[in-house]
Amino acid sequence: xxxxxxxxxxxxxxxxxxxxxxxxxxxxxxxxxxxxxxxxxxxxxxxxxxxxxxxxxxxxxxxxxxxxxxxxxxxxxxxxxxxxxxxxxxxxxxxxxxxxxxxxxxxxxxxxxxxxxxxxxxxxxxxxxxxxxxxxxxxxxxxxxxxxxxxxxxxxxxxxxxxxxxxxxxxxxxxxxxxxxxxxxxxxxxxxxxxxxxxxxxxxxxxxxxxxxxxxxxxxxxxxxxxxxxxxxxxxxxxxxxxxxxxxxxxxxxxxxxxxxxxxxxxxxxxxxxxxxxxxxxxxxxxxxxxxxxxxxxxxxxxxxxxxxxxxxxxxxxxxxxxxxxxxxxxxxxxxxxxxxx
Ligand code: SAH
Numbered sequence: 297x298x299x300x301x302x303x304x305x306x307x308x309x310x311x312x313x314x315x316x317x318x319x320x321x322x323x324x325x326x327x328x329x330x331x332x333x334x335x336x337x338x339x340x341x342x343x344x345x346x347x348x349x350x351x352x353x354x355x356x357x358x359x360x361x362x363x364x365x366x367x368x369x370x371x372x373x374x375x376x377x378x379x380x381x382x383x384x385x386x387x388x389x390x391x392x393x394x395x396x397x398x399x400x401x402x403x404x405x406x407x408x409x410x411x412x413x414x415x416x417x418x419x420x421x422x423x424x425x426x427x428x429x430x431x432x433x434x435x436x437x438x439x440x441x442x443x444x445x446x447x448x449x450x451x452x453x454x455x456x457x458x459x460x461x462x463x464x465x466x467x468x469x470x471x472x473x474x475x476x477x478x479x480x481x482x483x484x485x486x487x488x489x490x491x492x493x494x495x496x497x498x499x500x501x502x503x504x505x506x507x508x509x510x511x512x513x514x515x516x517x518x519x520x521x522x523x524x525x526x527x528x529x530x531x532x533x534x535x536x537x538x539x540x541x542x543x544x545x546x547x548x549x550x551x552x553x554x555x556x557x558x559x560x561x562x563x564x565x566x567x568x569x570x571x572x573x574x575x576x577x578x579x580x581x582x583x584x585x586x587x588x589x590x591x592x593x594x595x596x597x598x599x600x601x602x603x604x605x606x607x608x609x610x611x612x613x614x615x616x617x618x619x620x621x622x623x624x625x626x627x628x629x630x631x632x633x634x635x636x637x638x
Contacts, residue, residue, distance in 0.1 A: 298327050302334065302553045306513065309506045315546055316502055324546065331549035331581030334556045339583045343627045344559065344634030345618065346428065347393035347589035347611070349384045350598040351376040355401025357432070358467045359455075361497060363528035363599040364401050370530045374594045375405060378414055384611070385418055388589045389425070391615040392631040396422075397451065397586060399430035406431070408438050412445035419446035426633045433474055436481040443485050450482045453492040453521055457511035458504040465497060479515055488636050490519030490559070495547055496539020497525040505547070512555060518636035519584075520551050520558050523565030526601035541570045545580040552581030557638050559584050568605050574618075575625050584634065585622070587614035 297314070301307045307315075315327060352375045353364040364371050376384075385396050396418060400406070406414075411431065418427050429442055430451035439450070454475050456462050462472040482489045493508050494500075512520060524539030544566055552560060561584040562577025570576070574585055588595065589611045596607040606614055619629045 298323065298330060298553075301550070302330055305554045305556065307509060307550060307554055309503070312506050312509070312550070313502050315550060316505070316543060327549045327553075328545065328580040331552040332579055334552050335560070335581050335583045338557050338637050341627045342583070342630045343578060343622050344395070344584045344632070345393060345615070345629050346395040346397045346561075346584065346586040346634070347384070347388035347391075348397045348399060348586045349376070349381060349388075350399050350588070350590045350594070351381055352400035352403040352406065353594075353598050354403040354405065356404060357402050357470065359470070360465055360467070360532045361494065361525060361528070363531060363601055365531060368530045371599070372597045374597050375403065376591070376594070378417065380591060381414055382417060382421070384589045384591065385422060385425075387611050389422055391612055392629075393589065393615075394424060394631060394633045395426040395428060395449075396589070397428040397430060399451070402432040408434075408441050412441055415442060415445040415447050424633070426635070433470075433478050436485070439478070439482055439487070440485055443487060447487070449488040449490065449519070451490040451492075451519065451521060452478055452482065453490075453494075454479060454508070454511060455493050456497065456500065456504055457507040461497075461499050461504045464499040476511075479517070483515070483517075488518040488559075489515070490521050491515055491517045492519075492521035494525035494539060494565075495522055495544040496537070498533055498536045500525075509550070509554065512551065516555075518559055518638070519561070520555065521561055521563060522547055522551070523563035524569050526565055526568060526603070528599065528601045538569060541566065541573055541576070544573075545576055548577055548580045548582050557636065559634070559636055561586055564588070564605060565601065568601070568603055575621055578622065578627055579625060585618055585629075587611070587618045589614075
């Protein structure tokens with residue numbers, strides 16, 4: 297069955313159910329091995345690194361799962377200045393990062409003009425680097441402006457491809473239709489685009505996951521970001537159980553098999569629920585890691601979920617820690633933009 301999924305680069309609902317529910321360790325071992333072999337076919341033993349700069353935790357949205365949601369009065373809000381962002385890039389560049397990911401809440405302070413100015417400044421100083429934006433839902437015109445200013449990639453997890461599930465996770469002002477519209481617009485403009493979802497978010501079922509996989513087949517993104525949902529104490533989902541590492545690993549493998557060349561990160565959330573989560577993610581078919589480049593004094597304020605790792609570490613520590621972690625499993629962190637290999 298697993299070989300069939302790899303050959304067809306597609307999966308049925310029944311196959312998904314079996315792979316997510318089985319306790320047969322041998323077949324799951326085979327699934328993960330085949331997925332990491334597939335990643336090797338395209339990317340060898342190389343792991344791409346992205347320097348993550350969490351530049352604002354202000355957000356106008358109120359996503360029920362997220363610790364920086366607008367109505368969380370306990371969030372200690374911050375914004376990085378342009379100088380701080382440039383200084384993150386400077387230390388990141390010296391550490392061998394050739395992709396900078398600017399991520400934040402949907403913060404109206406960062407107007408299109410401001411975003412364009414930051415992107416242009418980074419691209420001017422580091423023309424050999426890729427800039428990825430992850431700043432939420434915007435109009436097609438805004439996305440076009442960011443692209444024209446030099447942005448190369450855009451991460452916007454679709455969160456779930458099922459309408460009813462989407463409504464359970466988001467306030468009524470937000471819609472799945474708009475989220476999908478954004479992703480199609482981004483693709484049309486010419487970005488390398490990443491969608492994705494949390495594993496184990498409240499209300500997620502095998503059926504909704506199947507819809508996620510179908511959406512990924514449809515969109516054909518260059519990147520897919522998945523990580524476990526982890527509850528955050530100041531959100532409406534504070535008491536909801538978190539997603540599991542095992543289900544996340546199996547889904548990473550499945551996504552690799554049905555989308556062999558996709559850029560697939562082993563996320564910080566995966567590293568948060570298990571000390572070896574990111575290593576196991578790579579061994580299940582992931583090929584990207586995203587160490588944090590944000591200044592240490594704001595690290596613990598970008599709290600999307602509880603117990604986030606690495607909040608006290610300097611960028612250099614994260615960088616070398618990651619290199620050692622990858623070495624320990626036979627992988628090499630590379631200094632390159634790490635573009636999609638399609
Ligand atoms: N505002 C941007 C960035 C959001 S944060 C945007 O809308 O895209 C990046 C991702 O973190 C989200 O897409 C979500 O999937 C994930 N995230 C948020 N809260 C989380 C939680 N409690 N547990 C795990 N992941 C979470």
